[in-house]
Amino acid sequence: MNDKLLGIIYIIVAILIIVVMLAVPWFYVYMVWIIAIALLVAGIYLALLKKSY
Numbered sequence: 001m002n003d004k005l006l007g008i009i010y011i012i013v014a015i016l017i018i019v020v021m022l023a024v025p026w027f028y029v030y031m032v033w034i035i036a037i038a039l040l041v042a043g044i045y046l047a048l049l050k051k052s053y
Contacts, residue, residue, distance in 0.1 A: 021028045 017028075017031070020031065
């Protein structure tokens with residue numbers, strides 16, 4: 001993927017996270033939990049289960 005496009009996507013995601021944090025504080029807690037669980041699952045998959053050929 002293009003680095004410039006990826007950078008723009010990261011900026012948009014960061015702005016959305018900040019807006020959600022300010023607008024709906026209780027939802028921010030759930031969003032952090034969801035992101036943490038997704039990262040944990042992805043890390044376990046990449047570290048232990050993915051086959052490298």
